[in-house]
Each structure stands twice: as structure tokens, then as C-alpha cells.
Amino acid sequence: MRVDLAGKVALVTGAARRVGRVIALELAEQGVSILAHYNSSSQSRVRETLQEIKSHGVAAHAVQADLSRAEAVESLMTEAAAQYERLDIVVNSASVFQARNLLDVSLEDWELTMAVNLRAPFLITQRAARVMAENPIPGGVIINICDAGADGPWGKYPHHGISKSALWMLTQVSALSLGPDIRVNAIVPGPVMKSAGRGTTDEEWTKIGQRSVLRKTGSPEDVARAVVYLCSEDHITGELLRINAGEHLR
Numbered sequence: 001m002r003v004d005l006a007g008k009v010a011l012v013t014g015a016a017r018r019v020g021r022v023i024a025l026e027l028a029e030q031g032v033s034i035l036a037h038y039n040s041s042s043q044s045r046v047r048e049t050l051q052e053i054k055s056h057g058v059a060a061h062a063v064q065a066d067l068s069r070a071e072a073v074e075s076l077m078t079e080a081a082a083q084y085e086r087l088d089i090v091v092n093s094a095s096v097f098q099a100r101n102l103l104d105v106s107l108e109d110w111e112l113t114m115a116v117n118l119r120a121p122f123l124i125t126q127r128a129a130r131v132m133a134e135n136p137i138p139g140g141v142i143i144n145i146c147d148a149g150a151d152g153p154w155g156k157y158p159h160h161g162i163s164k165s166a167l168w169m170l171t172q173v174s175a176l177s178l179g180p181d182i183r184v185n186a187i188v189p190g191p192v193m194k195s196a197g198r199g200t201t202d203e204e205w206t207k208i209g210q211r212s213v214l215r216k217t218g219s220p221e222d223v224a225r226a227v228v229y230l231c232s233e234d235h236i237t238g239e240l241l242r243i244n245a246g247e248h249l250r
């Protein structure tokens with residue numbers, strides 16, 4: 001059945017900018033009020049995103065948390081409960097993305113990546129599930145944003161790929177454990193937005209797109225519409241939806 005999302009409340013991590021911001025805006029367009037998590041984004045950036053969200057006629061609040069710290073996850077969830085009386089949707093989008101050769105991954109790199117990409121979604125899932133159980137009609141949806149690392153080994157990003165592969169496993173275990181009230185799904189975007197600060201040229205970006213079956217890169221909006229789809233369709237759980245132009249087939 002298709003669920004009307006209007007009036008629901010979503011926590012989106014990494015929502016001040018880039019893909020997370022577009023996900024928050026797409027949910028707001030459906031009438032969902034947003035708790036926009038951010039970490040190091042500037043106050044002006046956060047204000048701008050909140051204004052954009054509010055322009056859809058929904059409530060919007062921002063919460064800062066460094067998700068590499070377990071205590072910060074705790075205060076993020078406390079703040080979520082303080083701002084809204086319910087929680088219907090969680091999108092774990094915030095992520096660390098470090099390119100390294102396997103032998104160059106330091107203990108610090110490993111711990112940061114696992115803390116932000118895996119432990120934080122795990123702790124948020126635990127806390128969110130408890131809050132969702134208190135909703136007027138108990139239940140909710142959790143969506144974990146993975147990437148190609150969930151599909152197979154990725155030599156240039158070893159620890160990152162391991163974290164995303166484990167995030168897909170967390171998705172499946174959570175779906176199994178939290179049903180029937182809570183649905184948990186994952187999305188694997190292909191290249192939808194050039195990595196910040198890597199200086200990828202338009203030519204290089206086009207080449208990256210050529211690796212997929214459909215020979216093109218995508219957009220954050222492609223991912224955001226998939227989030228709305230997985231939130232709305234109440235017969236889907238434990239699923240991984242690839243929004244990657246068939247990149248995994250080649």
C-alpha cells in the first residue's frame with residue numbers, strides 16, 4: 001500500500017548539504033517535517049537549508065553532532081525527541097569517504113570510518129526504534145545510504161567499502177529484528193554528485209558515468225526520489241535499491 005507521508009517527521013543525517021540536503025528537501029516536498037542533522041557545515045549553510053525546507057510548509061530544525069563520537073549520537077537522538085513528539089523516518093546519509101590503499105589505512109582512518117558510517121547508524125537505529133515504538137501508531141522507516149561497497153570489494157576505498165558492506169548487513173539484520181512495525185531498507189547510489197574537494201573535472205565525471213550500463217551519472221534527486229519511494233511503499237523491507245544506472249552489472 002502507498003502511505004501518505006504528509007505530517008510525518010524525519011531525521012536526516014548529513015542534511016545541511018549535498019545528497020542529504022536534497023533528500024531532506026524531497027521529503028519536505030511530501031509534507032514531512034525535518035530534523036536536519038549536520039556536523040561541520042557553516043551556520044549560514046544550515047540556515048539556508050532550513051529555509052528551503054520550510055518553504056515547503058513543514059517544520060524544520062537543525063541539530064549538530066559529530067557522529068564519530070558515540071555520546072554525540074545520544075544527544076542527537078535526545079534532541080530529536082525534544083523537537084518533535086514523534087519520529088517516523090530516519091535516513092542515515094552522513095558518511096566519511098577516504099581513498100586509501102589497503103596498507104595505508106591507519107587505525108585512525110579505520111576508526112573514524114567505522115564510527116561515522118556504521119556505528120552511528122547502528123546506535124541511531126537502536127534509539128530510533130524505541131522512539132518509533134511510542135508513535136501514535138507504532139512504527140516507522142529507516143533508510144541506510146550505502147554505495148558500491150555494499151555490492152563488492154572496491155580497491156581504492158577498502159575501509160570505506162567494508163563499512164558500507166556492513167551497513168547493508170545492518171540493514172538486513174535490523175529489518176529482520178524490527179519488523180513488523182519498522183521497515184529498514186538500503187539504497188546504493190551510483191555516482192550522483194562529484195566528491196567534494198577532489199577536483200573531478202567534467203570530462204572525468206562523464207567518463208565515470210560511461211562505466212554504467214546506461215552510460216551516465218545520476219543526480220541527488222534520483223536518490224531522494226528513491227528514499228520517498230521506500231518510505232511510501234509499505235510492503236518493502238530488508239531491500240537494497242540500486243540507483244546506479246546498472247553500474248553493478250559491469
Ligand SMILES: NC(=O)c1ccc[n+]([C@@H]2O[C@H](COP(=O)([O-])OP(=O)(O)OC[C@H]3O[C@@H](n4cnc5c(N)ncnc54)[C@H](OP(=O)(O)O)[C@@H]3O)[C@@H](O)[C@H]2O)c1
Pocket residue numbers: 013014015016017018019020037038039040041065066067068092093094095096097116145146147148188189190191192193194195196
Ligand atoms: N555523492 C555520490 O555520488 C555518492 C555515491 C554513492 C553513495 N553516496 C552516499 O550518499 C551519502 C551522501 O553522499 P554525499 O556525497 O552527499 O556525502 P559526503 O560528501 O561523502 O559526506 C558528507 C556528509 O556527511 C557528513 N559528515 C561527515 N563526517 C561527519 C561526522 N564526523 N559526523 C557527522 N556527519 C558527518 C557531512 O556533514 P557536514 O558537512 O555538516 O560536516 C556531510 O553532510 C553518503 O552516505 C555516501 O556514501 C554518495
